[in-house]
Amino acid sequence: MTAMSGTPLDSDAGDSDFASLCDQARDLAEAGHLRRAAAIYERVAAEAGPSRRAQASLGLAVVHEQLGDPAAARRADENAVATGHPEFGPRAAYHLALLHERAGAAAEEAAAWRQVLAFDNERYLQAAHRGLARLAEERGDEQGADQHWQLALEGQDAAVVAATAHDYARGLLARGAVTRAEEVIARGLAAQEDPALRVLLGAVHVERAIAEFGAATAGGPGGLDPMDTGVAYELLARLLAVRGDADTSATAWEEGLDHRDPSVAAEVRTRLRRGFLVPDAEDADTEPAPSWWDPYLEAAVAQDSVPMLAGELFLALDQLYSHLALPHASGEARAAALRAVVEQAVRAPGEYVWGRALHDDFRERLRRATGGDVLPPGWPD
Incomplete structure (x- = not known):
């Protein structure tokens, strides 16, 4: 303006x-x-x-x-x-x-x-009330903010009413006042169609869904069967992550995984692990053994940090490749130089939280293959 x-x-x-x-x-x-x-x-x-x-x-x-x-x-x-x-x-x-x-x-x-x-002057009252409402919000004066927002909504300029409704409803959602936010959004849309208000209306529905799934996981008379309970935990956790509340999302997953009913816990774990790579079992008659990386993948999904884990893995792969590709590209064939390069490559994963698990898993597989522990203590550090 x-x-x-x-x-x-x-x-x-x-x-x-x-x-x-x-x-x-x-x-x-x-x-x-x-x-x-x-x-x-x-x-x-x-x-x-x-x-x-x-x-x-x-x-x-x-x-x-x-x-x-x-x-x-x-x-x-x-x-x-x-x-x-x-x-x-x-x-x-x-x-x-x-x-x-x-x-x-x-x-x-x-x-x-x-x-x-x-x-x-009627032409400037809406803007003044919007400005004072915003300032009241910033200093935590919710009552003062509400008064000015309401006065701004009473103006005649439809575009300003819609913009005011957007800002007011966003603040109400941040306070957790979902019903009031929905009422304000409806008022803004009645004045003028606005895509930004439609986005906030979608956020209202997300908040309502979170509340409903939360109530379902809390249990009550009648209860749910394990599959429906698993659905409730999964959708609650994923919607909390979409809202940007990663900590509460992780808590929802944890509650489902630790559920007192083992069948519910198993259903939640199945949903948490949807899309995970399942290695072929060495014996066709047995279930594939859990992989060393499973806990890290599960934690990444529960904590909404899969992109970070993927980034670490790609970075580690890039480091390994760079260490090993350089002597190959340069034609280096000296045994001492090649050994130093291999040592660097093997140590590369150690800087990540999952690196120790990779080293320990290799040690155990090598022990089973050779019949004894052939690696020195603290290997590869």
Whole structure:
């Protein structure tokens, strides 16, 4: 939102010359001749009556902002507000509030928005209430924020109502006030169709689904069969992860895996492991033995950190490949050099949390193959 000078609602008698100068300054500013525009605005602000002085001061504030001098812009806005002009006054206060917002001066911004309200110009009331609501949210004043949000929703500008509903509903969702958020979203959509509001409405449905699945996993009269309970735990955990709550998602998985009913725990584990690679069993009549990496995969799914684990694995593979490919590419054949390269490659996984498990698994497989532990203690470090 930008406040710009323009044609006033009224004009001082006999000020046509100053009006022409304001128009000239505006045209110069729009053409990029900011300093020439500023000089004309300054002349009008110094010599004209209240109406043109207000218009020129506001125009000067906008030009100073474009010139990168926010302090001068604020002074010009304050001069325009001081005239009490019913149009340029609130517009200048609006612009002043935006300047303070960009500077991170919350108290000064709030004071400027209150100045906008004091003018009682319908065109700027919604913006002022939105600004004050946002500031109240930031300082934790939920009651004050609610009052200003509601007043902003009562405005006549449909686009502003929709934007207000979006910001208000997002804050309500963050507070956990799902029903109120849905009501605000409906109000915004009644004013104007808005894809951003549809996104928030989807978030409302996600929150409702989380609550329902949470209630289902909590049990109660009748209960669920193991399959339905497993579904409830899985969807609860996955929706919590989608919401960005990885810790609570992991807790939901853990509760399912530790369920007092073994059949429920088995169902949850099956769902957690959906898509996992299952190695072929060495004996066709036996189940494949668990792989050393299974706990790490399960933890990654439960903690919503599969991309991180995949990244570590690819990085380790890249390190191994680089160590081994370099002597091959360079034609290095000396035994000592090759041994050093192999030692580097074997140690590469050790820097990852799963590296020790890989080393221990290799040690055990080698022990079974050779009939004894042939590796020194602490190998390969």
